[in-house]
Amino acid sequence: MTYEMTQLRKYANHLVRLYAWRMAHPWLAYVRRTRRRGRSRRIAWTSVPGYYSRWAQAHPVSRRASYARWRAKNKERMRAYDAARYRRDRDRIIAANAEWHRKNRARVRLRQATRIQNIRGNGGRHTSAEWLAKCALLGHVCVYCGEARPLARDHKIPVARGGSSDITNIVPACGSCNSAKKHQTAAEFLARRRAA
Numbered sequence: 001m002t003y004e005m006t007q008l009r010k011y012a013n014h015l016v017r018l019y020a021w022r023m024a025h026p027w028l029a030y031v032r033r034t035r036r037r038g039r040s041r042r043i044a045w046t047s048v049p050g051y052y053s054r055w056a057q058a059h060p061v062s063r064r065a066s067y068a069r070w071r072a073k074n075k076e077r078m079r080a081y082d083a084a085r086y087r088r089d090r091d092r093i094i095a096a097n098a099e100w101h102r103k104n105r106a107r108v109r110l111r112q113a114t115r116i117q118n119i120r121g122n123g124g125r126h127t128s129a130e131w132l133a134k135c136a137l138l139g140h141v142c143v144y145c146g147e148a149r150p151l152a153r154d155h156k157i158p159v160a161r162g163g164s165s166d167i168t169n170i171v172p173a174c175g176s177c178n179s180a181k182k183h184q185t186a187a188e189f190l191a192r193r194r195a196a
């Protein structure tokens, strides 16, 4: 083998190793390339393409926490964003929720069981006569939006937060307000509605 051929083979081997290394270390390759071009001596890791998605994949718990912090800081923005997304994609979101319930029957049942247990544990009872009297007293409208829609019992202090089923804790609410209220107290829900 001539000297030239040996050198050529060496160079070919070098290239093979180099490209393999680049494939295996895309970040470092990016950093080195950028440094060579003299763009900057220091490179923020966060500017490397795909840095955040890789970090998020490796740290799902931190990612969720960081997203929750961001959401808490940008409440108004997120509410508008969520509402717009729901309007845009209502049918698909409803179908996805139904699918989730089908796939998570055990979890749903546990939730229902916990709720029933809480209702018993929190104490308090009311009769249907008391319920009907309360609806009549409040004019057969939802206490939150004032609309005359089909009404269901809402716990002012939610069951999940120790609210009793005594009639003093029960108010008529429409389905939409009831599900929007979630685990907020009536006061919290109304304050948030007013702020929005």
Ligand SMILES: [Zn+2]
Pocket (backbone or CB within 6 Å): 142, 143, 144, 145, 146, 147, 173, 174, 175, 176, 177, 178
């Ligand atoms: Zn309502």
